[in-house]
Amino acid sequence: MAPQKVLLAPIDPVHDVGLKIIRRGLEEAGHETVLLQPDLQPEEIIREIISSRADTVLISRTLGYGVAEILARFVDLADAAGVRDRVKIGIGGMAIRPELAAELGFDAGFGPGTSVEEAVAFVEGRDYVPSLAKNNKQKIDITEAYTYTCHNSVIAGLLKQITGIILAWTENRTSSGVLRARVREKLWDIDSWRKYEKMTEFLEEYPRFCGEITSDFYLKGIMHPRTRRFAREEVVALEEYIKATKERMEAPKLQHSLKKPLVFNQYGTGCPFMDTGHIKVSEAWGADGVIHFDPSWGARTEGFMDGFLTHQEDGTVITPANLNRIKQSLESGTLWQVRAHRGLNTPETVVLAGKFQADLTKINICYGALGAGTDPARMTVDGVEAIRYAAKYGIPFDIVTNEELCGVPAHKAFAGMLITAGLALRLGAKPILQPLFCYSPEVMVGGQMKDNYVDFNAAKVLALRRIIDAPVWPGAPIGFMTHSEDRIQSSAATAYHACLAAMLGVDAITIASSDEAYSGGPISVPSKVDTLRAVGEGFRFFGSTRLEPSQRALDWSREIEEGIENVLRQVAHRGDFVEALYEGILGSREEGAYPGRNGRDTVMMV
Amino acid sequence: VKTLTVGIAGTAKNTGKTTTTMALLEYLRNPGICIGVTSIGYDGERVDNVTGLPKPRVRLEAGSLVAVSEGCLPAGSARVKVLDRTGIKTPLGEIVCGQVIKGGLMVLAGPNQSRHLREILQWMSGQRADLVMVDGALNRVAPMAETNGLILCTGASYTTDLDRLSLETHSLGVICSLPGGAEIPGAAHVEGKTVLWNRDGLLLAELPGLLLEAGCVKAMRCLAVDAGGLYCPGLVSPECLAALAELPCREGMTYVFEDPMKLVLSGGALTAQRFVDRVRRREGRVVFRKSLPLAAVTVNPFYPCYRYETNHYQPAFIDRDLLVSRIKCSITVPVFDVVRDGPGGLAGRWKAWLQDWVHGFGEMVGK
Numbered sequence: 023m024a025p026q027k028v029l030l031a032p033i034d035p036v037h038d039v040g041l042k043i044i045r046r047g048l049e050e051a052g053h054e055t056v057l058l059q060p061d062l063q064p065e066e067i068i069r070e071i072i073s074s075r076a077d078t079v080l081i082s083r084t085l086g087y088g089v090a091e092i093l094a095r096f097v098d099l100a101d102a103a104g105v106r107d108r109v110k111i112g113i114g115g116m117a118i119r120p121e122l123a124a125e126l127g128f129d130a131g132f133g134p135g136t137s138v139e140e141a142v143a144f145v146e147g148r149d150y151v152p153s154l155a156k157n158n159k160q161k162i163d164i165t166e167a168y169t170y171t172c173h174n175s176v177i178a179g180l181l182k183q184i185t186g187i188i189l190a191w192t193e194n195r196t197s198s199g200v201l202r203a204r205v206r207e208k209l210w211d212i213d214s215w216r217k218y219e220k221m222t223e224f225l226e227e228y229p230r231f232c233g234e235i236t237s238d239f240y241l242k243g244i245m246h247p248r249t250r251r252f253a254r255e256e257v258v259a260l261e262e263y264i265k266a267t268k269e270r271m272e273a274p275k276l277q278h279s280l281k282k283p284l285v286f287n288q289y290g291t292g293c294p295f296m297d298t299g300h301i302k303v304s305e306a307w308g309a310d311g312v313i314h315f316d317p318s319w320g321a322r323t324e325g326f327m328d329g330f331l332t333h334q335e336d337g338t339v340i341t342p343a344n345l346n347r348i349k350q351s352l353e354s355g356t357l358w359q360v361r362a363h364r365g366l367n368t369p370e371t372v373v374l375a376g377k378f379q380a381d382l383t384k385i386n387i388c389y390g391a392l393g394a395g396t397d398p399a400r401m402t403v404d405g406v407e408a409i410r411y412a413a414k415y416g417i418p419f420d421i422v423t424n425e426e427l428c429g430v431p432a433h434k435a436f437a438g439m440l441i442t443a444g445l446a447l448r449l450g451a452k453p454i455l456q457p458l459f460c461y462s463p464e465v466m467v468g469g470q471m472k473d474n475y476v477d478f479n480a481a482k483v484l485a486l487r488r489i490i491d492a493p494v495w496p497g498a499p500i501g502f503m504t505h506s507e508d509r510i511q512s513s514a515a516t517a518y519h520a521c522l523a524a525m526l527g528v529d530a531i532t533i534a535s536s537d538e539a540y541s542g543g544p545i546s547v548p549s550k551v552d553t554l555r556a557v558g559e560g561f562r563f564f565g566s567t568r569l570e571p572s573q574r575a576l577d578w579s580r581e582i583e584e585g586i587e588n589v590l591r592q593v594a595h596r597g598d599f600v601e602a603l604y605e606g607i608l609g610s611r612e613e614g615a616y617p618g619r620n621g622r623d624t625v626m627m628v
Numbered sequence: 629v630k631t632l633t634v635g636i637a638g639t640a641k642n643t644g645k646t647t648t649t650m651a652l653l654e655y656l657r658n659p660g661i662c663i664g665v666t667s668i669g670y671d672g673e674r675v676d677n678v679t680g681l682p683k684p685r686v687r688l689e690a691g692s693l694v695a696v697s698e699g700c701l702p703a704g705s706a707r708v709k710v711l712d713r714t715g716i717k718t719p720l721g722e723i724v725c726g727q728v729i730k731g732g733l734m735v736l737a738g739p740n741q742s743r744h745l746r747e748i749l750q751w752m753s754g755q756r757a758d759l760v761m762v763d764g765a766l767n768r769v770a771p772m773a774e775t776n777g778l779i780l781c782t783g784a785s786y787t788t789d790l791d792r793l794s795l796e797t798h799s800l801g802v803i804c805s806l807p808g809g810a811e812i813p814g815a816a817h818v819e820g821k822t823v824l825w826n827r828d829g830l831l832l833a834e835l836p837g838l839l840l841e842a843g844c845v846k847a848m849r850c851l852a853v854d855a856g857g858l859y860c861p862g863l864v865s866p867e868c869l870a871a872l873a874e875l876p877c878r879e880g881m882t883y884v885f886e887d888p889m890k891l892v893l894s895g896g897a898l899t900a901q902r903f904v905d906r907v908r909r910r911e912g913r914v915v916f917r918k919s920l921p922l923a924a925v926t927v928n929p930f931y932p933c934y935r936y937e938t939n940h941y942q943p944a945f946i947d948r949d950l951l952v953s954r955i956k957c958s959i960t961v962p963v964f965d966v967v968r969d970g971p972g973g974l975a976g977r978w979k980a981w982l983q984d985w986v987h988g989f990g991e992m993v994g995k
Contacts, residue, residue, distance in 0.1 A: 098767075
């Protein structure tokens with residue numbers, strides 16, 4: 023379009039910074055600008071509009087007592103002077119919103135967060151279309167750039183030895199979890215399921231390997247207590263909600279100058295409808311991915327029910343229908359992780375994740391066995407099978423080390439994580455290391471975080487980076503045990519941990535909503551927004567600033583690395599990974615790690 | 629059927645514009661009358677955009693015609709069938725014209741420029757609206773020149789100084805009571821310009837349409853003695869009004885302005901009235917091309933009291949009776965407190981006014 027003449031007028035005693043920024047954008051777009059001095063009277067600006075023959079006028083003003091009347095008078099004068107017939111007038115300022123601009127009589131209003139491009143679009147008389155980057159978030163594979171080369175030859179050798187032991191041990195063992203996963207894999211076809219076709223063979227086979235709750239569901243039609251199907255009108259309402267939300271979804275980015283870390287936020291209210299709301303909020307406030315958080319009873323229950331179900335416990339029950347609905351609600355650029363790491367349904371969860379094209383899953387044999395209540399033998403058999411499916415479906419998985427929260431020292435938890443990572447690499451899967459960024463019992467007792475939360479968390483990442491070239495995704499969530507019932511404190515703590523993660527160059531983070539630790543029930547949307555906003559603000563603050571590790575962090579990282587080597591030596595020396603778990607080599611009872619009992623004695627010899 | 633359009637203008641925020649509009653709408657609710665409603669601002673919201681204090685809601689009945697920004701449609705419970713799109717852009721989307729098909733609450737943000745309001749009023753007229761009410765915004769009055777008459781809403785929100793309030797209300801009453809329909813001598817008419825003509829109607833001088841700089845007025849001094857009239861189509865600044873008043877014109881000079889709003893906008897009603905008084909003292913007269921009669925004044929004792937310490941507003945009131953009596957003393961048109969008195973008195977005043985406007989309309993109102 024032809025260059026426009028734009029008059030920039032601060033009706034304000036001092037503030038004209040916004041106009042100066044916009045001026046630069048307008049001039050870069052080829053328009054002529056005239057910036058008036060601050061604090062002119064409305065009549066003086068009208069005279070300037072007339073004498074300069076401006077096409078557009080942009081006014082800036084900080085709103086305060088009686089200012090609305092001043093601005094309204096300016097608009098009236100412009101109207102009565104006849105300049106509005108040919109001049110567009112917009113207003114910008116911290117308190118300006120479209121509603122206020124309409125009330126004041128302006129043609130457009132530019133509030134906080136207005137981009138220069140938005141102002142240029144107004145001047146050029148075209149509709150503002152946010153940049154494609156804002157609307158078309160693309161999925162990123164955080165494993166892509168890594169070679170998985172193990173830089174520590176001692177650890178490499180030990181992992182080879184230990185994973186060999188594990189694979190040999192599992193070779194002639196199986197479980198109902200493994201058998202169920204195979205039935206799901208072979209006899210359950212997602213396209214047939216979506217078309218409501220009969221799946222007789224699957225329905226005959228599957229209940230045979232289920233526990234009482236699930237077999238009752240299939241054979242007797244008995245629903246799990248406190249669980250029900252959605253009513254038709256609820257489903258219709260959900261579909262309308264998703265449609266309406268998708269239409270106005272912008273999916274902004276939280277990252278500023280760095281592309282990483284990706285930010286993940288979990289859902290799992292028990293109700294897929296509420297989950298969808300949380301997902302849409304996470305997407306709308308910039309989360310890159312969401313994590314399906316399943317109920318704890320699901321981890322202790324053999325088998326999955328089906329149907330679009332809601333229930334009254336923490337976490338959302340995994341059923342094909344629930345996963346299907348949630349998958350359909352996601353924006354195309356949102357990464358979706360379906361956790362499989364801690365219970366009796368681990369391999370089958372990965373199969374379902376694969377069939378529903380989840381982007382990520384979560385598996386860790388050691389955490390599942392020591393911190394999440396599953397029998398070590400069962401967890402090992404099921405874990406290896408789950409990793410095989412992750413490899414088959416090409417789903418990267420993170421290896422969470424939440425046993426640290428029980429009291430297991432970082433080096434032991436990391437040794438367990440690296441064993442699972444080693445298995446993944448041997449079986450062709452893509453593991454992601456997930457060290458906890460937390461105020462764990464180990465550091466509470468040992469005092470490593472007495473002065474700051476930076477050095478020891480940095481030491482963990484430095485140690486892992488030195489050992490292996492693999493993606494790192496601190497979690498889960500970051501800042502665990504530093505949160506309180508104070509939402510501002512919790513959001514700030516999360517943001518600081520997120521910024522530390524970014525400055526250490528990690529690939530992703532999982533963050534908690536600010537009320538997650540203290541909600542006493544489902545987390546709330548404002549709390550989710552709190553944390554996402556705080557993290558985004560932190561990324562903006564630090565930009566691409568890198569952290570120079572302190573000597574103490576470097577020393578601790580070496581201690582962690584040596585600790586990992588020692589633990590792996592002990593496991594290798596023990597010659598039996600499962601027994602090593604039982605005996606506490608990877609986390610002892612004294613440290614707070616208790617071998618799980620769910621699924622005990624369910625491993626079968628083949 | 630002629631369409632009567634009435635502007636409900638305020639001297640400030642919170643002077644009772646929407647309350648007055650709603651009171652009249654409620655009173656005039658009659659299936660026999662086709663009513664159109666629009667706003668030059670943003671009305672019907674739950675809380676004020678600036679003060680955060682509660683605001684009166686806007687409720688429209690089925691059958692009403694509305695002109696509203698498209699972005700407002702989902703915000704209320706009323707359902708509107710869009711009949712026409714105008715292409716007029718606002719910060720809340722394009723203005724659409726339509727009919728309320730299910731009564732309920734609405735947020736109203738309509739045309740905020742005179743020329744756009746003119747288009748909307750033409751549309752309403754084309755839809756055979758009997759009466760169109762234009763809700764005002766803040767202290768904005770310029771677009772109200774497009775209406776047939778005004779109701780002025782004033783009160784403590786503008787100023788708690790009752791002396792000043794009375795004086796300014798009086799002045800505006802004086803200005804709005806000046807006659808309209810003035811003609812410019814054909815030989816002196818120059819499109820978009822201020823013109824000075826002699827007693828024979830011949831052009832003496834031509835000036836910019838907007839009289840903002842006193843210098844150009846003073847330059848006419850040597851011609852003033854022959855002048856019989858002056859017409860200014862645009863705004864006139866207080867400096868120019870003072871300069872006009874000081875021109876050595878002979879008695880009986882006629883000053884023509886486009887409408888009352890153009891005369892009062894720059895310097896205020898008090899300044900304009902002083903000018904009128906000076907002209908009258910010299911046997912001259914001030915008239916308009918288009919009049920804008922003031923039908924009534926409504927008063928509101930409420931004002932948002934600003935707390936500097938906390939940057940918050942809190943509701944406050946001045947003496948209601950004192951306010952009404954002082955304003956009544958200052959002006960010849962009826963004064964109402966619609967919250968206390970209800971809309972009956974104001975609407976009663978309307979009946980007579982409406983009857984004058986459209987033959988038989990008053991009977992419809994009285995049904």
